[in-house]
Amino acid sequence: MKVELLYGKGVLPVEVPDHSVLIEPRYLSGLEDEKQAVLGALRYPIGAPPLRQSVRATDKVAIVISDLTRPTPNHKLVPWLLEELSHVPPEQFVIINGTGTHRDQTREEFVQMLGSEVVDRIRVINHHCHNKEELVKVGVSSFGCDVYLNREYVEADVRIVTGFIEPHFFAGFSGGPKGIMPGIAGIETILTFHNARMIGDPLATWGNMTDNPLQDMAREVNRMCKPHFVLNVTLNKDKEITAVFAGELIETHDRGCAFVKEHAMVPVEERFDVVITSNSGYPLDQNLYQAVKGMSAAHKIVKQGGAILCAAECSDGIPAHGYYFEILKMRRTPQELLELIHDPTFQKFDQWQVQKQAVVMTWADVYMYSSLLDEEVRSAMLKPVSHIETALEQLKTVYGEQMSVAVLPMGPLTIPYVR
Structure with a gap:
């Protein structure tokens, strides 16, 4: 065979x-009109007001994206977000590449990830988890560390995070809160998130969201400086968008995870x-x-x-x-x-x-x-x-x-x- x-x-x-x-x-076909599905989700979100009416033209808007190791179709999502927020001048945006502990992306890689039109018009930066000057403390985690996040994200008037939901080998599912924690967290916070006790917990595993310490900490950190809006998608093996989940962070992510669990987890x-x-x-x-x-x-x-x-x-x-x-x-x-x-x-x-x-x-x-x-x-x-x-x-x-x-x-x- x-x-x-x-x-x-x-x-x-x-x-x-x-x-x-x-x-x-279970194979899911790509959406017939991906753009209209995304714009519809932005206009009729889960547990949040429509995105456009939530953002003023004078607001500084931070959009957090996942880095090059993830297949999030930000070359589609970000231009559609910017189109929906066309009343906001380009200089009011910053796109933050959520590298976590991974390497910086080059300008050429940003063009690959976002398209040249976005990179030419909008300021795009890499997150640096080790650089204290680029971080700000937002609280203390019950898991035993100070919580540092990217300063430009924290200081923005409107915070948006994009992502791709799939099963994750210790956080249960990716997407949602993981775009922020560990995507744009400081190294001290990331080390606690990934310490031996957390990673070794039997509940920190594929597809589990119940009492999973990694997911619990990610959500706790997000509540300290919550994104105002999340835009997550699911993909098939051809990297086509199969569903869109947008709105308030937790409810939106929960719905997306339930959708993925239904077709991605297979018993033997x-x-x-x-x-x-x-x-x-x-x-x-x-x-x-x-x-x-x-x-x-x-x-x-x-x-x-x-x-x-x-x-x-x-x-x-x-x-x-x-x-x-x-x-x-x-x-x-x-x-x-x-x-x-x-x-x-x-x-x-x-x-x-x-x-x-x-x-x-x-x-x-x-x-x-x-x-x-x-x-x-x-x-x-x-x-x-x-x-x-x-x-x-x-x-x-x-x-x-x-x-x-x-x-x-x-x-x-x-x-x-x-x-």
């Missing part, structure tokens, strides 16, 4: 055993010997750091001692920025990494991604198909493969000719779980 995994900006055809189980979200009867997964293709699969999400999705349904085959192009490398790769090299085994990260004296940003990866690697072997060098993959405690079909043949010697195989062609856009 031939399947196509989302990979880079295209697909990766793979031949798998005929008895393999294909697991995908039992775990599999081998799970093949993608990392949803570009932009999510542009580095190994992000590819942990695909591994984590597969972890939900692979047997203990089983094998995960993850296909992620990693066109942006490991990546070079941050401490993810440095932490991976601090210990020799996944279990030693977990012990390091759970040591109360250890704190380093990016440790949360290593923690999630180490949990997966203590459960199953992880094989990586990517554009990375074999030595880079091995340095990350993963097993490089040059052909997925060859790896499958070799795994038959471990699990038998009739080994059970599941395939997640869309990676973490599908969240399987054992019923």
Whole structure:
């Protein structure tokens, strides 16, 4: 049986055993008229007045967007927002790229994300979580830290956040509050949000919003300086908009999450010997750091001692920025990494991604198909493969000719779980 995994900006055809189980979200067609759907949502929002009538021409408006690692279609959403707010002069806007701890985007990347017309007319800035001068304290979190957010966001008269809702491997779902926390938070706040206790909580997992400490903290931080309006969308595998959710932050996000949960979470009867997964293709699969999400999705349904085959192009490398790769090299085994990260004296940003990866690697072997060098993959405690079909043949010697195989062609856009 031939399947196509989302990979880079295209697909990766793979031949798998005929008895393999294909697991995908229920396919939803793109909206017939995306623009009218978005404008309609802005004019008839959830739990909030229409956006246009809420914004004066003299207001300073901050629009927070997700960075290049997310497929949020801001090249559509932002121009439509600006059109709806055409009574506000261009110089009154600032677009803040919610990088969290990720690298800055270049001007060329901003053009890719927003279109040249927006970048030429509107001031677009990167958020810098380490720069205290660009941050302002807005409160103290009950989770044990001061809360710092981007100054330009806090000082704006009108605060808008865009986003894309999908299952998330520790916050339950992305979108909504996550655009602000951690998107435009300070490093001290982000480190608490991602500390070992929070990430290790069993309720901090795919699709769970009940007593999830990550989602609870994100919402608490948002309440300290709440966006006046949220514009979130859901997408299909072709990156077409399938639904629009706009209005008051919490009610809007709850509705969007319920919509995604209905078609993206798929039950299975039992775990599999081998799970093949993608990392949803570009932009999510542009580095190994992000590819942990695909591994984590597969972890939900692979047997203990089983094998995960993850296909992620990693066109942006490991990546070079941050401490993810440095932490991976601090210990020799996944279990030693977990012990390091759970040591109360250890704190380093990016440790949360290593923690999630180490949990997966203590459960199953992880094989990586990517554009990375074999030595880079091995340095990350993963097993490089040059052909997925060859790896499958070799795994038959471990699990038998009739080994059970599941395939997640869309990676973490599908969240399987054992019923």
